[in-house]
Amino acid sequence: MPEKDLRVELLTMTPNALELIYASFRQCYYAGFTADMWPRLISGDIEKEKQDAFVSKILESGHDSPIEHVSFTFAVEGISRACSHQIVRHRIASYSQQSQRYVAENDMDYIIPPAIKKIPEARERFEKFMEEVGSAYKDLREILVAAGRESKANEDARFVLPQAAETKIVITMNCRSLMHFFNLRCCQRAQWEVRILADKMLKLCKESLPAIFRNGGARCEQLGYCPEAERFACGKYPTLKELTERK
Amino acid sequence: MPEKDLRVELLTMTPNALELIYASFRQCYYAGFTADMWPRLISGDIEKEKQDAFVSKILESGHDSPIEHVSFTFAVEGISRACSHQIVRHRIASYSQQSQRYVAENDMDYIIPPAIKKIPEARERFEKFMEEVGSAYKDLREILVAAGRESKANEDARFVLPQAAETKIVITMNCRSLMHFFNLRCCQRAQWEVRILADKMLKLCKESLPAIFRNGGARCEQLGYCPEAERFACGKYPTLKELTERK
Amino acid sequence: MPEKDLRVELLTMTPNALELIYASFRQCYYAGFTADMWPRLISGDIEKEKQDAFVSKILESGHDSPIEHVSFTFAVEGISRACSHQIVRHRIASYSQQSQRYVAENDMDYIIPPAIKKIPEARERFEKFMEEVGSAYKDLREILVAAGRESKANEDARFVLPQAAETKIVITMNCRSLMHFFNLRCCQRAQWEVRILADKMLKLCKESLPAIFRNGGARCEQLGYCPEAERFACGKYPTLKELTERK
Amino acid sequence: MPEKDLRVELLTMTPNALELIYASFRQCYYAGFTADMWPRLISGDIEKEKQDAFVSKILESGHDSPIEHVSFTFAVEGISRACSHQIVRHRIASYSQQSQRYVAENDMDYIIPPAIKKIPEARERFEKFMEEVGSAYKDLREILVAAGRESKANEDARFVLPQAAETKIVITMNCRSLMHFFNLRCCQRAQWEVRILADKMLKLCKESLPAIFRNGGARCEQLGYCPEAERFACGKYPTLKELTERK
Numbered sequence: 001m002p003e004k005d006l007r008v009e010l011l012t013m014t015p016n017a018l019e020l021i022y023a024s025f026r027q028c029y030y031a032g033f034t035a036d037m038w039p040r041l042i043s044g045d046i047e048k049e050k051q052d053a054f055v056s057k058i059l060e061s062g063h064d065s066p067i068e069h070v071s072f073t074f075a076v077e078g079i080s081r082a083c084s085h086q087i088v089r090h091r092i093a094s095y096s097q098q099s100q101r102y103v104a105e106n107d108m109d110y111i112i113p114p115a116i117k118k119i120p121e122a123r124e125r126f127e128k129f130m131e132e133v134g135s136a137y138k139d140l141r142e143i144l145v146a147a148g149r150e151s152k153a154n155e156d157a158r159f160v161l162p163q164a165a166e167t168k169i170v171i172t173m174n175c176r177s178l179m180h181f182f183n184l185r186c187c188q189r190a191q192w193e194v195r196i197l198a199d200k201m202l203k204l205c206k207e208s209l210p211a212i213f214r215n216g217g218a219r220c221e222q223l224g225y226c227p228e229a230e231r232f233a234c235g236k237y238p239t240l241k242e243l244t245e246r247k
Numbered sequence: 248m249p250e251k252d253l254r255v256e257l258l259t260m261t262p263n264a265l266e267l268i269y270a271s272f273r274q275c276y277y278a279g280f281t282a283d284m285w286p287r288l289i290s291g292d293i294e295k296e297k298q299d300a301f302v303s304k305i306l307e308s309g310h311d312s313p314i315e316h317v318s319f320t321f322a323v324e325g326i327s328r329a330c331s332h333q334i335v336r337h338r339i340a341s342y343s344q345q346s347q348r349y350v351a352e353n354d355m356d357y358i359i360p361p362a363i364k365k366i367p368e369a370r371e372r373f374e375k376f377m378e379e380v381g382s383a384y385k386d387l388r389e390i391l392v393a394a395g396r397e398s399k400a401n402e403d404a405r406f407v408l409p410q411a412a413e414t415k416i417v418i419t420m421n422c423r424s425l426m427h428f429f430n431l432r433c434c435q436r437a438q439w440e441v442r443i444l445a446d447k448m449l450k451l452c453k454e455s456l457p458a459i460f461r462n463g464g465a466r467c468e469q470l471g472y473c474p475e476a477e478r479f480a481c482g483k484y485p486t487l488k489e490l491t492e493r494k
Numbered sequence: 495m496p497e498k499d500l501r502v503e504l505l506t507m508t509p510n511a512l513e514l515i516y517a518s519f520r521q522c523y524y525a526g527f528t529a530d531m532w533p534r535l536i537s538g539d540i541e542k543e544k545q546d547a548f549v550s551k552i553l554e555s556g557h558d559s560p561i562e563h564v565s566f567t568f569a570v571e572g573i574s575r576a577c578s579h580q581i582v583r584h585r586i587a588s589y590s591q592q593s594q595r596y597v598a599e600n601d602m603d604y605i606i607p608p609a610i611k612k613i614p615e616a617r618e619r620f621e622k623f624m625e626e627v628g629s630a631y632k633d634l635r636e637i638l639v640a641a642g643r644e645s646k647a648n649e650d651a652r653f654v655l656p657q658a659a660e661t662k663i664v665i666t667m668n669c670r671s672l673m674h675f676f677n678l679r680c681c682q683r684a685q686w687e688v689r690i691l692a693d694k695m696l697k698l699c700k701e702s703l704p705a706i707f708r709n710g711g712a713r714c715e716q717l718g719y720c721p722e723a724e725r726f727a728c729g730k731y732p733t734l735k736e737l738t739e740r741k
Numbered sequence: 742m743p744e745k746d747l748r749v750e751l752l753t754m755t756p757n758a759l760e761l762i763y764a765s766f767r768q769c770y771y772a773g774f775t776a777d778m779w780p781r782l783i784s785g786d787i788e789k790e791k792q793d794a795f796v797s798k799i800l801e802s803g804h805d806s807p808i809e810h811v812s813f814t815f816a817v818e819g820i821s822r823a824c825s826h827q828i829v830r831h832r833i834a835s836y837s838q839q840s841q842r843y844v845a846e847n848d849m850d851y852i853i854p855p856a857i858k859k860i861p862e863a864r865e866r867f868e869k870f871m872e873e874v875g876s877a878y879k880d881l882r883e884i885l886v887a888a889g890r891e892s893k894a895n896e897d898a899r900f901v902l903p904q905a906a907e908t909k910i911v912i913t914m915n916c917r918s919l920m921h922f923f924n925l926r927c928c929q930r931a932q933w934e935v936r937i938l939a940d941k942m943l944k945l946c947k948e949s950l951p952a953i954f955r956n957g958g959a960r961c962e963q964l965g966y967c968p969e970a971e972r973f974a975c976g977k978y979p980t981l982k983e984l985t986e987r988k
Contacts, residue, residue, distance in 0.1 A: 009776035011764070012756055020753060020814060024837035024911045027816075031844050033909050035750035035816040061723045068835035069913045071812055073761060075768075075776040081332070082347070082406060091338035094809035094915065096765035100329075100410070101438065103772050113403040115396050122390040129383040129407050136376040143369040149362050155438060156360040159329060159411035160376055163347070168774050170765045172810045174835065174913075191348065191402060224734070229555045240718070243738050256529035258517070259509055267506060267567060271590035271664045274569075278597050280662050282503035282569040308970045315588035316666045318565050320514060322521075322529040341562035341668065343518035350525050415527050417518045419563045421588065421666075471981070476802045487965070490985050576841075576900060579822070585832035594823070594904070595932065607897040609890050616884045623877040623901050630870040637863040643856050649932060650854040653823060653905035654870055657841070685842065685896060 004109035004166040006078035008200040010208065011170070014070040016042050017209050021175075022051040024066035025058050052211040059212075067175035067212055074171045074201055080111040082163040083193040086185075092177040096170040100158040105137060109166035114192060129162075136160045175212050178205060187218035188234035251356035251413040253325035255447040257455065258417070261317040263289050264456050268422075269298040271313035272305050299458040306459075314422035314459055321418045321448055327358040329410040330440040333432075339424040343417040347405040352384060356413035361439060376409075383407045422459050425452060434465035435481035498603035498660040500572035502694040504702065505664070508564040510536050511703050515669075516545040518560035519552050546705040553706075561669035561706055568665045568695055574605040576657040577687040580679075586671040590664040594652040599631060603660035608686060623656075630654045669706050672699060681712035682728035745850035745907040747819035749941040751949065752911070755811040757783050758950050762916075763792040765807035766799050793952040800953075808916035808953055815912045815942055821852040823904040824934040827926075833918040838910040841899040846878060850907035855933060870903075877901045916953050919946060928959035929975035 014020060019041040023034045040046055059067070079087075088095055110130055116122040137157050144153040173181060178201070184190060185198035205213040220226045220237040233239050261267060266288040270281045287293060306314070326334075335342055357377055363369040384404050391400040420428060425448070431437060432445035452460040467473045467484040480486050508514060513535040517528045534540055553561070573581075582589055604624055610616040631651050638647040667675060672695070678684060679692035699707040714720045714731040727733050755761060760782040764775045781787055800808070820828075829836055851871055857863040878898050885894040914922060919942070925931060926939035946954040961967045961978040974980050 007774070007776065009779075011776065011779055012761060014812065014814070015753055015756055023752070023816075027837050027909060027911050028840050029843045031839075033748070033816065033818045034911055035748065035752065035818070038750070038752055038816070057723075061726060062721070065835065066837045066911075069814055069837070069911065071755065073755070073810055075764075075774065075779070077774045077776070080406060081328075081410070085328070085332055085335070088332070088336060089342070094806065095336070096768050096807045096810070098772075099769050102770045111406065113406055115391065115394075115399060115403050116387065116406070119390060119394050122387055122394070125383065125386050125390065126407070129379070132376070132379050132383075136372065136379075139372050140363065140369055143366060143372065144362065147362075147366050147369070152362060156362050159327060159358065159360055159363070159409060160373070161410050162380075162406060163328070163408050163410075164406035168768060170768050170775055170807075170810065172915075227556070229551075232555060254527070254529065256532070258529065258532055259514060261565065261567070262506055262509055270505070270569075274590050274662060274664050275593050276596045278592075280501070280569065280571045281664055282501065282505065282571070285503070285505055285569070304970075308973060309968070312588065313590045313664075316567055316590070316664065318508070320508070320563055322517075322527065322532070324527045324529070341559065343521050343560045343563070345525075346522050349523045415521060417521050417528055417560075417563065419668075474803070476798075479802060574900060575822075575826070575904070579826055579829070582826070582830060583836070589830070605900065607900055609885065609888075609893060609897050610881065610900070613884060613888050616881055616888070619877065619880050619884065620901070623873070626870070626873050626877075627903075630866065630873075633866050634857065634863055637860060637866065638856065641856075641860050641863070646856060650856050653821060653852065653854055653857070654867070654903050656874075656901050656903055657822070658900035 002109055003112055004078045006196065006200070007076070008197060008204065009075045010204045011073045011075050013072045013208055017070040018048060018051050018055070018211050020069050021055055021066050021212065022046075024069050025055060025063075028066070055211050064176055064179075067179070068177075069174070070209070070212075071172055071174045072178060072201075072205060072208070074204070075168070076171060076197065077168040078109075078111070078166060079169070079197060080163055080193060081161070081165050081167050083111075083191070083197065084167050084169055086191065086194050087169070087171065087197075090173070090177065090181055092173070092180075094172040098168045100161060100165075101155045104141070104154050105158065105161060105165065106134075106141075108134065108137070108161065110162065110164040111166055111193065112164070130164070133160060133162055175209070179212075179216060182216045183219045183222075186216075187220075187228075188236070189228065189232055249356060250359055251325045253443060253447070254323070255444060255451065256322045257451045258320045258322050260319045260455055264317040265295060265298050265302070265458050267316050268302055268313050268459065269293075271316050272302060272310075275313070302458050311423055311426075314426070315424075316421070317456070317459075318419055318421045319425060319448075319452060319455070321451070322415070323418060323444065324415040325356075325358070325413060326416070326444060327410055327440060328408070328412050328414050330358070330438070330444065331414050331416055333438065333441050334416070334418065334444075337420070337424065337428055339420070339427075341419040345415040347408060347412075348402045351388070351401050352405065352408060352412065353381075353388075355381065355384070355408065357409065357411040358413055358440065359411070377411070380407060380409055422456070426459075426463060429463045430466045430469075433463075434467075434475075435483070436475065436479055496603060497606055498572045500690060500694070501570070502691065502698065503569045504698045505567045505569050507566045507702055511564040512542060512545055512549070512705050514563050515549055515560050515706065516540075518563050519549060519557075522560070549705050558670055558673070561673070562671075563668070564703070564706075565666055565668045566672060566695075566699060566702070568698070569662070570665060570691065571662040572603075572605070572660060573663070573691060574657055574687060575655070575659050575661050577605075577685070577691065578661045578663055580685065580688050581663070581665065581691075584667070584671065584675055586667070586674075588666040592662045594655060594659075595649045598635070598648050599652065599655055599659065600628075600635075602628065602631070602655065604656065604658040605660055605687065606658070624658070627654060627656055669703070673706075673710060676710045677713045677716075680710075681714075681722075682730070683722065683726055743850055744853055745819045747937060747941070748817070749938060749945065750816045751945045752814045752816050754813045754949055758811040759789060759792055759796070759952050761810050762796055762807050762953065763787075765810050766796060766804075769807070796952050805917055805920075808920070809918075810915070811950070811953075812913055812915045813919060813942075813946060813949070815945070816909070817912060817938065818909040819850075819852065819907060820910070820938060821904055821934060822902070822906050822908050824852075824932070824938065825908045825910055827932065827935050828910070828912065828938075831914070831918065831922055833914070833921075835913040836910055839908050841902060841906075842896045845882070845895050846899065846902060846906065847875075847882075849875065849878070849902065851903065851905040852907055852934065853905070871905070874901060874903055916950070920953075920957060923957045924960045924963075927957075928961075928969075929977070930969065930973055
């Protein structure tokens with residue numbers, strides 16, 4: 001039952017992503033047909049810079065639905081069940097998560113909150129408890145199996161597994177949903193674990209599709225000010241009130 | 248840290264539900280305006296039986312989108328975090344769940360799986376472990392508070408809380424999403440806990456809106472046969488293969 | 495084939511709406527159970543003003559998901575097919591629209607754009623054309639019926655019906671989706687017809703649930719500045735740039 | 742103003758689609774991490790046939806959420822506005838449609854229903870009317886421009902454009918949403934135009950991802966019987982009643 005590190009891998013994404021977004025924007029405003037423009041787009045006849053500039057300008061005007069045509073799929077391991085519970089609350093997305101009903105957790109990995117890790121006394125208490133979890137899970141599975149409940153032993157024994165238990169999940173989101181995810185989860189108000197995950201996802205998105213994700217992140221990164229209520233502001237950006245009263 | 252019983256309450260639902268579904272169906276097929284028909288509908292001038300018959304006939308033809316206009320809101324307590332994780336995977340719904348980040352769990356309630364409850368040895372082991380959880384949570388909170396991390400003490404200490412930890416949640420779903428929820432979660436293949444919850448929700452729906460939920464439940468209740476792969480069939484209904492080969 | 499006026503009626507909404515939103519917010523942050531608080535809420539023991547103040551403060555902090563528990567259902571007549579095509583692009587909503595496949599349009603009503611109505615020459619041309627539509631629809635139906643295609647005559651003849659053709663639709667949206675709808679459709683950049691509709695819906699929402707919709711409308715009404723690109727700003731509010739440079 | 746033929750092009754789709762679905766299914770049931778399996782999957786180390794068989798077996802058991810990770814993007818031209826209005830009612834999808842507000846329709850193309858095309862008298866009447874549309878649109882634009890309404894001339898003149906007016910649209914749907922789209926729109930009960938479109942999309946899906954779309958189409962293709970009410974059955978498959986009473 002060791003501690004487990006976070007890994008975030010970009011499994012795949014929609015190919016020719018910038019071209020697809022450019023073509024979809026264009027389809028709204030011009031008389032021709034996307035499919036006729038498409039070969040020239042993917043062969044590079046229309047310069048990336050031109051596409052990037054066009055897309056940025058339209059996005060700025062608030063017309064962001066065409067970025068939905070592009071999706072990213074991530075494989076994530078090394079997050080807690082507490083964290084995955086927060087992730088799956090984002091409903092415009094698709095998830096495939098490791099099931100504790102089917103997978104035995106005899107060697108459960110877990111996540112330690114950094115604040116607990118930093119305090120030796122807390123860390124020791126936490127790790128001792130994780131051993132108790134391992135014993136309880138093992139004991140209960142054995143009792144259930146001995147009582148003839150083998151097929152449901154994982155399902156019932158998992159009730160002792162902690163929020164810290166490590167899980168793995170495949171996540172697919174389109175760019176618009178990702179932007180919203182980053183808006184909420186890269187903010188300092190988000191919990192440390194989902195924020196670290198969101199930051200790693202954002203980094204991969206920026207590398208793969210800078211035209212869209214260049215200004216991705218918490219809402220302040222796009223607005224230039226902090227839209228949170230004053231008592232929640234982290235100080236990285238001024239609040240709107242501070243901004244307008246500054247001069 | 249006692250065991251907690253399941254409670255499911257129907258907080259509210261769309262008023263004049265049958266009338267609204269009837270009127271919405273009618274709006275698709277006739278020349279008049281729903282709003283002109285509405286006063287006669289809610290005053291009872293058009294008989295419930297007639298509306299019920301009309302709605303049933305259209306539903307049978309597969310046109311089920313108008314039932315989306317009616318929503319139900321439930322308040323649920325006495326379910327485990329394992330169960331709430333399954334519920335919130337239903338994305339066409341709205342949830343407000345008790346947060347372990349904000350609410351201290353010094354007197355955490357919990358859910359015992361029935362199979363564990365029935366075996367005295369298992370039950371004893373389970374309950375002993377729940378006491379260990381309580382100690383670990385309390386110890387970690389104290390250490391974190393002593394180290395000056397009071398504001399985040401709940402958030403970090405909750406990593407030791409088990410899947411068995413009791414949670415409360417407000418759930419709103421429209422009738423179409425509820426039908427789908429019941430299709431999956433009233434089936435014998437669903438986990439015992441979410442199945443008991445779904446059965447209780449279904450019972451409340453049947454009482455409040457029989458025209459729609461009369462045949463609600465696992466898919467077999469509507470189909471008259473079991474659509475699962477043979478190896479998963481529970482035997483309540485014949486499979487399609489059995490049904491067609493029977494005679 | 496006369497011109498048709500817009501009518502927007504609030505058919506129904508979730509009862510005890512403020513109480514439901516208040517209770518759902520509370521469920522996230524406190525240890526008790528919503529259903530136990532509910533009777534005191536709907537009997538008026540907890541003052542509306544207190545609930546309103548609590549809800550407003552939480553909304554301000556950006557936590558808006560609990561307002562999803564409340565839905566509004568509107569019946570709308572007197573909008574064009576052009577307008578209904580814009581409405582149904584809002585995907586977090588339920589619609590039941592009058593079908594041109596099933597309802598014969600021998601006496602089709604229509605919508606005249608105000609700019610056309612104001613110019614006598616344009617109005618005359620428009621109205622003359624609407625008569626041509628009526629003739630073409632009638633002629634085609636007759637030819638199809640004579641050729642034994644009665645059952646599909648509406649379905650095929652309707653290909654001549656104009657975007658101006660009047661339609662009726664039942665719309666259900668939850669408050670969060672409505673807020674977004676108003677953000678986009680009450681803005682001066684929206685088309686005149688959907689803007690008039692959105693304004694009427696907003697008026698009904700404000701009357702029925704002021705705690706939520708008090709600041710509803712285009713995004714500027716909530717932000718205090720215009721978030722559009724400068725070239726699209728209508729002037730009602732300063733842009734962010736103007737706001738910060740003003741002093 | 743000529744007639745326009747339907748074109749459906751698959752612009753792009755999620756790469757390594759079968760591998761992604763296989764890996765996502767596996768993630769639910771096994772202890773390892775998708776990202777570690779991924780290089781072996783896309784290099785072909787795990788045979789396509791094995792993946793196909795695994796995926797088919799799980800799908801048969803009703804667990805279809807992992808197919809959501811794969812999306813298809815189509816470019817469509819040569820459909821009527823009547824048809825696009827039906828398409829966009831599918832809400833789990835993303836659309837970018839040619840706007841009649843921005844694109845002038847001086848040379849509007851259109852769609853003729855086959856039943857009208859086959860009857861010379863009907864066709865002649867239809868085509869004559871399309872010329873009247875062209876005149877009315879042109880006249881109104883000119884009057885509006887002369888009156889200083891150039892910027893809104895398209896937007897207002899388009900009220901005379903017919904449901905037959907040709908439109909172009911970019912459509913992205915994931916496999917689960919596509920399966921549902923085909924269930925409804927490949928059925929004989931669907932309108933002829935959207936059925937032809939759905940059949941063409943299905944053909945492209947079958948070629949690109951047979952493991953998923955092999956049995957795609959109307960619901961009868963998966964069920965082996967017609968689930969419609971008897972009065973709507975087209976006769977291609979027996980109804981369930983006929984099937985069970987047959988022997």
